[in-house]
Amino acid sequence: xxxxxxxxxxxxxxxxxxxxxxxxxxxxxxxxxxxxxxxxxxxxxxxxxxxxxxxxxxxxxxxxxxxxxxxxxxxxxxxxxxxxxxxxxxxxxxxxxxxxxxxxxxxxxxxxxxxxxxxxxxxxxxxxxxxxxxxxxxxxxxxxxxxxxxxxxxxxxxxxxxxxxxxxxxxxxxxxxxxxxxxxxxxxxxxxxxxxxxxxxxxxxxxxxxxxxxxxxxxxxxxxxxxxxxxxxxxxxxxxxxxxxxxxxxxxxxxxxxxxxxxxxxxxxxxxxxxxxxxxxxxxxxxxxxxxxxxxxxxxxxx
Ligand SMILES: [Zn+2]
Numbered sequence: 414x415x416x417x418x419x420x421x422x423x424x425x426x427x428x429x430x431x432x433x434x435x436x437x438x439x440x441x442x443x444x445x446x447x448x449x450x451x452x453x454x455x456x457x458x459x460x461x462x463x464x465x466x467x468x469x470x471x472x473x474x475x476x477x478x479x480x481x482x483x484x485x486x487x488x489x490x491x492x493x494x495x496x497x498x499x500x501x502x503x504x505x506x507x508x509x510x511x512x513x514x515x516x517x518x519x520x521x522x523x524x525x526x527x528x529x530x531x532x533x534x535x536x537x538x539x540x541x542x543x544x545x546x547x548x549x550x551x552x553x554x555x556x557x558x559x560x561x562x563x564x565x566x567x568x569x570x571x572x573x574x575x576x577x578x579x580x581x582x583x584x585x586x587x588x589x590x591x592x593x594x595x596x597x598x599x600x601x602x603x604x605x606x607x608x609x610x611x612x613x614x615x616x617x618x619x620x621x622x623x624x625x626x627x628x629x630x631x632x633x634x635x636x637x638x639x640x641x642x643x644x645x646x647x648x649x650x651x652x653x654x655x656x657x658x659x660x661x662x663x664x665x666x667x668x669x670x671x672x673x674x675x676x677x678x679x680x681x682x683x684x685x686x687x688x689x690x691x692x693x694x695x696x697x698x699x700x701x702x703x704x705x706x707x708x709x710x711x712x713x714x715x716x
Contacts, residue, residue, distance in 0.1 A: 461501025463509070463588055466714050471541035473514040473603050473708050478534055480506040480525055487527035489534075494703040495580045496523065497656035499588060509588065511657075511702025512538055514603060514615060543603035543615065548692070555645070555690040556608045562644055569643045576638045576651045577659055577701045584655020586678055590632035590712040593662060594685060594696050596623035602708040618661070618699035619709040625694035627685040629662050631676045632712075640672050646697070647689025650682050660709075661699040664691040 460468075463477055470476040480487045480498065482505045489496040489508040497509045508523055516538055523534040550556050558566055604616040631652055638659070639651035648665040666686025670676060687694045700709040 459503050461503035461505060461507065463499065463501045463507055466589065467509060467711055469708075469711055470512065470536060471539045472512055472516045472518075473541065473543075473706070474512050475702065475707055475711055476508075476510040476512060476521075476523075476536050476538070477501075478508045478510065478523055478536055480508055480527065480534075482506070483528045485528050487525055489526070490524045491521070491703055494578070495657060496703045497585075497658055499585075499656075508534075509658075509702060510536075511705035511707045513705040514617070516705075541603070543605060544601075545605040545607065546600070546616075547607045547610070550608050550690070550692070552690075553609070556611060556613075558644065566644050569641065569646075572639065572641070573643075573646075573649075573651070573661070574704075576653070577706075578704050579638065579653055579659070580657045581636070581653055581655050584634065585658045586634035586654070587632075588658075588712070589714060590660075590700070590709070591630065591678065592621070592713055593629050593632050593660075593682075593698055594621045594623050594627050596621050596627065598622070598710070599695060602706075602710060617706040618663075618697050621685075621696040621698065623685050623694070623696060625666055625684070625686055627696070628681045629665065629683050629685060629696060631678055631680045631682055632660065633658075633678050635660075635676055637670045637672055637674045637676060637682075640668050640670065643689055645690045647691060648683070648686065649689075652676060652682070657701075657703045659701040661697075661701070663697040663699075664688050664695065666694070 467475050468477040487506055489498055491510050498506055501507045518538055518540050520535050521538050525532050525534055599622040600616055600620040602619050606613050633654045635652040635654040638653045641649045643649050646663040648668055650662045650668055652660050664686055665683040668683040670682050685694055685696050698709050699706050
């Protein structure tokens, strides 16, 4: 249950995500047995830009599911949580579903409420293998916290889960995101991590190896929902971009926004640092959809 936030060990070298070719098969099929064939991960009939760009239905990925071109915006739920619905470039509504890193491979279900009533959309979650990484930490408390620290962590964890679960109607300003810092990425999302030999939660975000003081910019418009100073994540900012699309910035040296502030795309949120469980300055960045952390790199396509 450890959260995010560690830089790759210097001795481990650059970790490489081992990617198994993903079978984007599946087909979309609704409760009435109607099957829309899929090819290349998007609906065969002229999928829109968002579907073509973001659809990666694997654990830690995103499923973009067409909901039709009704006049009124449909709503959708996945695992009981409300899901982001936006209009794609082909004028169809699409649900953009965040898939948990621990999701089982196979059939998953979206519940859709639209003008024609309620229906189920079944979609297929494929397989993806993520690489492993071994990290040495000098601070043993950051490997195995003592009971007092654990209590603090649990409180902080609950606060963050609550922020991830929020669903604000409206937004986002953009679904493809700007990188929050300029610089190279280091630890990818999904890495299985062993701290001093003990396996902990996989890497829930994407790291950028950039110097202390590098400005961190909002990748889309949003509202600041958390400014925290956490045991593992250090100084942390959460931004709610709307419809359950939420980003988190960790290990900051300094924060320049307050809770409740409406930020614009490009606005500076703070500066890169090494606070919390970090072996050196870097930005740890999480992207969350419908309460599930997903691979931020998906949203940086073409950047
Ligand atoms: Zn990280």
